[in-house]
């Protein structure tokens with residue numbers, strides 16, 4: 722399972738997983754030692770706290786995949802920065818997004834040749850929970 726997670730980002734580690742009904746829940750954490758403040762670009766290695774953030778990823782073995790990351794909140798020590806803390810961000814997961822970039826790309830790829838309703842139906846049958854409006858937005 723760690724290899725699946727490393728395909729998403731080499732600086733992630735697999736912690737544990739559970740399979741409940743048609744969904745695989747994978748718990749992960751970031752192993753990045755320094756995290757860049759998105760507001761000022763200053764690097765920080767001081768963790769303030771962690772919180773759980775969950776999002777959907779590509780299906781595995783016809784099961785939906787929900788990833789739960791122990792997302793870190795870091796201190797920004799740059800005295801010129803307007804923010805004292807910030808959440809770690811990832812280039813494969815848009816800010817506040819509930820889906821990975823690679824899953825969004827797959828939804829777009831499948832949707833290009835059919836209507837959003839047909840795409841949503843097809844994706845749901847193929848173990849990605851997605852609605853028509855999400856397909857349209859993407």
Ligand SMILES: [Zn+2]
Pocket residue numbers: 758759760761762763797798799802803804
């Ligand atoms: Zn900063």
